[in-house]
Amino acid sequence: MKIPPYLKKGDTIGITCPAGYMKLEKAQLCIDTFEAWGFKVKVGATLGKEQVNYFSGTDVERLHDLQNMLDDDDIKAVFFGRGGYGISRIIDDIDFKKFKKNPKWVCGYSDITLLHTHINKALKTATIHAPMAAAFNDDVNSLYIQSVRKTLLGQKTNYQAAPHAFNHAGKAEGRLVGGNLALLAHSVGSKSEPDVKNKILFIEDIGEYIYNVDRMLIQLKRAGWLDKIAGLVVGSFSDMKDTTDPFGKTVEEVIKEHLKPYTFPYCFGFPVGHTEENVSLRCGLRHKFTVQKHKISLECVE
Numbered sequence: 072m073k074i075p076p077y078l079k080k081g082d083t084i085g086i087t088c089p090a091g092y093m094k095l096e097k098a099q100l101c102i103d104t105f106e107a108w109g110f111k112v113k114v115g116a117t118l119g120k121e122q123v124n125y126f127s128g129t130d131v132e133r134l135h136d137l138q139n140m141l142d143d144d145d146i147k148a149v150f151f152g153r154g155g156y157g158i159s160r161i162i163d164d165i166d167f168k169k170f171k172k173n174p175k176w177v178c179g180y181s182d183i184t185l186l187h188t189h190i191n192k193a194l195k196t197a198t199i200h201a202p203m204a205a206a207f208n209d210d211v212n213s214l215y216i217q218s219v220r221k222t223l224l225g226q227k228t229n230y231q232a233a234p235h236a237f238n239h240a241g242k243a244e245g246r247l248v249g250g251n252l253a254l255l256a257h258s259v260g261s262k263s264e265p266d267v268k269n270k271i272l273f274i275e276d277i278g279e280y281i282y283n284v285d286r287m288l289i290q291l292k293r294a295g296w297l298d299k300i301a302g303l304v305v306g307s308f309s310d311m312k313d314t315t316d317p318f319g320k321t322v323e324e325v326i327k328e329h330l331k332p333y334t335f336p337y338c339f340g341f342p343v344g345h346t347e348e349n350v351s352l353r354c355g356l357r358h359k360f361t362v363q364k365h366k367i368s369l370e371c372v373e
Contacts, residue, residue: 072246072355073196074373075174077225078147080109084223085146086204087115088127089137090182091155093205095119098152101204104211105150108220115140118152118204126157134161141170148223152204154181159257162186167194176223179203181277181345184250187354189263191248197355199223200250200273200343209347218351229370230350232341237327238367241336243302243360247352247371249273256287259294268299271360271369273352275306275344281318281325284308288329302360303330303337304369307344336362341369 078084084105086098095118102112117127117136127133140149162185171194177186178199187198201219210216221228248265249255252274258264276284291297308322320328323339330337342348357373 072191073174073194074356075176075196076147078110078176078223081111082147083111083113083145084148084150085113085115085140085143086118086150086152087136087140088117088120088152089133089161090127090157091125091153092122092127093118093152097208098204100211101207104207104216113143113146125155127152130160133157134164137161138165141165141167141175144173146175148176148178150204151179151183154179154183154203156182158182158185162189162263170194171196178219178223178351180349181251182254184254185258185263187250188248188255188258188265191355192265193262197353199351200354201351202349206347206349213347215342215347215349215351222351222353227371228351228353229368230342232338232367232369234365234367235339237323238338238362239330239336240362240364241302241334242362243271243336244357244372245269245271245301247271247273247354247356247358249304249354250275252276252284252287253279256290259290267296269301270299271302271304271358272296272300273304273306273341273343276308277345278310278312279308280312280314281320281322282314284311284322285318285325288326292329297329297333300335302335302362304341304343304360305337305339306341307346307348309345336360338362338367341367
């Protein structure tokens with residue numbers, strides 16, 4: 072697994088919106104914070120561009136902006152304004168030839184999950200699953216925003232989670248893969264589907280119907296994922312919805328039910344997902360995962 076060069080003061084971070092639309096002013100505090108940390112910032116054409124329906128530009132415009140960021144030798148990390156939806160519309164047209172020779176950090180989450188899985192698998196290159204530009208408006212001094220700085224600089228991380236009644240104790244070590252559950256299920260059968268054998272998988276989601284989470288987990292099981300992984304980290308499943316006729320279980324109960332046959336360690340309530348509690352994780356790198364009664368930790372060891 073290739074590890075892109077970590078950043079140092081004076082390096083340039085590019086910010087682009089390859090999916091949903093975002094106003095420039097919503098990213099301004101993020102830009103100011105990067106500059107306060109000692110980095111330079113290059114704003115892409117799609118950040119604050121005139122909205123095209125849901126998107127931050129046409130498919131061609133979003134592809135062109137992202138391609139420029141990936142190919143620009145001055146940019147050492149590509150950071151995303153927001154996710155939403157749209158990466159899958161352009162991912163097969165991205166030219167990774169230059170990126171493969173000179174990899175750089177790709178940082179974001181949500182819809183960006185598909186880029187993480189694709190780059191990790193097809194290019195054997197690590198990426199950073201991280202809060203995006205809008206999250207900086209919450210609290211730039213929080214553990215979660217500061218974790219962006221730590222990962223960009225290459226500082227080691229060892230995150231903790233609170234105990235949960237549904238946890239299954241154990242220890243595992245393996246490369247970290249995962250992200251948004253909807254995008255992970257979306258990747259199945261494509262060239263962006265991750266290789267999950269002996270990996271630590273993490274999942275999170277937002278705004279889904281509970282029955283749909285059940286269906287996506289069945290998709291991963293039928294694709295053999297849960298027979299192969301070394302451990303599972305369950306992040307936040309926020310703003311879940313139920314049908315008029317209730318599904319009959321909470322989303323945590325649904326996930327736990329699917330995990331009953333498995334012996335690998337797993338934890339619930341890990342701080343990753345579509346809430347303010349969203350730490351930066353290095354996808355593709357080796358991690359130690361420990362689940363004990365009073366200690367849950369995920370440590371990057373590479």
